Amino acid sequence: xxxxxxxxxxxxxxxxxxxxxxxxxxLLDELFSYPLAFKVDLxxxxxxxxxxxxxxxxxxxxxxxxVELVYKRLPRPLQRFGDLLSLLCALLxxxxxxxxxxxxxxxxxxxxxxxxxxLGFPIWPAKLACAIGVSLTLxxxxxxxxxxxxxxxxxx
Amino acid sequence: xxxxxxGGLAFAALLALLAMGVPVALAMGTVAAVxxxxxxxxxxxxxxxxxxxxxxxxxxxxxxxxxxxxxxxxAARAGIIGDLYTAAHRFLERVRGNLLMxxxxxxxxxxxxxxxxxxxxxxxTRMALPEMQRFRYxxxxxxxxxxxAGTLAGLIPPSIAMVLFAVLTGEPIGALLIAGILPGLLxxxxxxxxxxxxxxxxxxxxxxxTERYSVKAKLQSLSRVWSILILMGLVMGGxxxxxxxxxxxxxxxxxxxxxxxxxxxRLTGQDIWEALIDAAKITxxxxxxxxxxxxxxxxxxxxxxxxxxxxxxxxxxxxxxxFLAITVVIFLILGMxxxxxxxxxxTVPFLFPISQALGLDPIWFGVLVxxxxxxxxxxxxxxxxxxxxxxxxxxxxxxxxxxxGVLPFLAVEVVVLGxxxxxxxxxxxxxxxxxx
Numbered sequence: 001x002x003x004x005x006x007x008x009x010x011x012x013x014x015x016x017x018x019x020x021x022x023x024x025x026x027l028l029d030e031l032f033s034y035p036l037a038f039k040v041d042l043x044x045x046x047x048x049x050x051x052x053x054x055x056x057x058x059x060x061x062x063x064x065x066x067v068e069l070v071y072k073r074l075p076r077p078l079q080r081f082g083d084l085l086s087l088l089c090a091l092l093x094x095x096x097x098x099x100x101x102x103x104x105x106x107x108x109x110x111x112x113x114x115x116x117x118x119l120g121f122p123i124w125p126a127k128l129a130c131a132i133g134v135s136l137t138l139x140x141x142x143x144x145x146x147x148x149x150x151x152x153x154x155x156x
Numbered sequence: 157x158x159x160x161x162x163g164g165l166a167f168a169a170l171l172a173l174l175a176m177g178v179p180v181a182l183a184m185g186t187v188a189a190v191x192x193x194x195x196x197x198x199x200x201x202x203x204x205x206x207x208x209x210x211x212x213x214x215x216x217x218x219x220x221x222x223x224x225x226x227x228x229x230x231a232a233r234a235g236i237i238g239d240l241y242t243a244a245h246r247f248l249e250r251v252r253g254n255l256l257m258x259x260x261x262x263x264x265x266x267x268x269x270x271x272x273x274x275x276x277x278x279x280x281t282r283m284a285l286p287e288m289q290r291f292r293y294x295x296x297x298x299x300x301x302x303x304x305a306g307t308l309a310g311l312i313p314p315s316i317a318m319v320l321f322a323v324l325t326g327e328p329i330g331a332l333l334i335a336g337i338l339p340g341l342l343x344x345x346x347x348x349x350x351x352x353x354x355x356x357x358x359x360x361x362x363x364x365x366t367e368r369y370s371v372k373a374k375l376q377s378l379s380r381v382w383s384i385l386i387l388m389g390l391v392m393g394g395x396x397x398x399x400x401x402x403x404x405x406x407x408x409x410x411x412x413x414x415x416x417x418x419x420x421x422r423l424t425g426q427d428i429w430e431a432l433i434d435a436a437k438i439t440x441x442x443x444x445x446x447x448x449x450x451x452x453x454x455x456x457x458x459x460x461x462x463x464x465x466x467x468x469x470x471x472x473x474x475x476x477x478x479f480l481a482i483t484v485v486i487f488l489i490l491g492m493x494x495x496x497x498x499x500x501x502x503t504v505p506f507l508f509p510i511s512q513a514l515g516l517d518p519i520w521f522g523v524l525v526x527x528x529x530x531x532x533x534x535x536x537x538x539x540x541x542x543x544x545x546x547x548x549x550x551x552x553x554x555x556x557x558x559x560x561g562v563l564p565f566l567a568v569e570v571v572v573l574g575x576x577x578x579x580x581x582x583x584x585x586x587x588x589x590x591x592x
Contacts, residue, residue, distance in 0.1 A: 022407020071177030
């Protein structure tokens with residue numbers, strides 16, 4: 001199983017747990033006046049992890065929304081320049097997010113950070129997952145940038 | 157350089173990057189990052205990228221986005237759209253243009269289970285367009301009706317656009333979601349009236365149907381939709397009455413759609429997996445755009461652009477009417493080229509502060525903005541819903557015919573927009589009666 005696939009499985013599982021916990025919390029609160037204390041913390045960290053871990057696939061499949069009206073009418077060389085520009089922008093944005101995410105993850109892991117709201121609820125694994133997710137995205141971007149360089153010499 | 161010039165330069169750079177095909181989120185993120193670096197320095201830039209992405213990503217209110225997307229995905233995969241369409245179609249059998257009207261009614265009902273305008277438009281095109289063509293309906297008008305009715309999902313809760321407006325402005329999500337109900341229903345009624353009027357002048361666009369259904373067949377069609385209608389009522393009622401916050405309503409809705417789909421034996425493990433993956437992908441794409449929008453907004457504030465623009469607008473004595481007129485023009489022009497979510501994220505950071513300085517009700521302004529981006533979604537040549545319909549039609553309708561066919565519905569939209577502008581109470585009354 002690739003890292004990207006593992007990330008997707010974690011994303012799907014996270015969303016499923018968020019759904020189940022959210023619905024169960026309402027049910028328990030309405031029926032027994034017993035809401036789940038950790039619901040907000042759990043849902044928040046799972047949301048963060050699922051968003052960051054889904055980015056590598058979205059980047060690889062080109063899922064990010066573009067304005068194609070002008071782009072489609074550009075001559076091919078300008079389109080190629082636009083594609084390169086897109087990857088350079090991705091490198092800058094995901095590079096900065098990766099830097100920030102690792103700063104935060106290292107701080108969090110070093111103290112085994114827990115939520116201040118729900119006593120003892122660990123949030124460092126989610127921050128670590130975020131850093132891993134965005135790092136994988138950055139690797140995807142670097143690979144997309146380098147692929148044309150290495151495929152240039154291949155005979156067709 | 158003056159703050160207005162900095163802002164103008166930033167918008168010019170953003171538009172240039174968009175024209176070159178750079179994804180919206182990455183273009184906004186790049187301009188914001190470079191702008192922050194040049195105006196305030198690297199230290200602030202790095203600390204922003206350290207705190208903002210995770211803080212936003214773990215924002216509990218944002219949970220509502222994947223949950224509403226998941227709810228719509230599960231409902232669509234469980235065949236709810238087909239059930240709603242069949243029921244509406246059978247009950248309207250004697251009305252001229254009933255397939256067009258059934259499309260509007262079924263899309264309005266499905267809008268209460270889905271926040272995505274594109275999902276509904278794609279599925280309805282595959283299902284309703286062949287049926288309308290079988291009865292020799294005008295192809296362009298049929299496709300235009302599907303695209304236009306798809307925008308109802310933007311107003312009727314659960315609306316992703318309303319949630320994003322709330323996240324970008326800090327306004328209450330629940331009030332914004334509830335505020336969209338009456339304008340959404342007004343739009344649906346407007347479409348029905350518009351279809352009736354249109355067919356008086358152009359009866360050949362929708363020839364009368366000869367098929368008739370027994371009372372039993374009609375009741376049978378209802379038996380498949382009552383459960384999902386109850387679920388939609390529960391989700392909207394729960395938010396309205398204050399039983400649960402919107403984020404929990406999303407989870408209840410998604411879980412309810414899953415249980416109903418499983419109980420009807422229409423959902424497989426593969427369907428659930430695909431719905432979860434789709435929700436994850438859509439959420440991460442939306443999240444990146446919102447994050448970039450917030451970065452861009454932060455840059456515009458820090459550079460002094462927002463403050464100066466606000467002072468400029470107030471000093472120019474433009475007034476509320478002038479501001480709203482400019483807002484409408486901005487959305488109609490940009491909406492022809494930029495998709496709905498991106499349009500929202502690009503414009504709200506500078507329009508919302510001005511609207512507040514002018515004393516506009518934030519909920520009313522939110523409804524107007526969402527209405528405008530939904531109009532943009534069906535405005536040729538670049539309406540997101542138009543492309544969704546064209547893609548799903550697989551050559552059954554030409555783009556030129558669709559662009560002409562959507563015009564009667566755009567005319568209805570102009571009337572509805574006029575009513576929303578003239579009577580703010582349509583948007584603000586329901587949120588004011590909400591439970592806490």
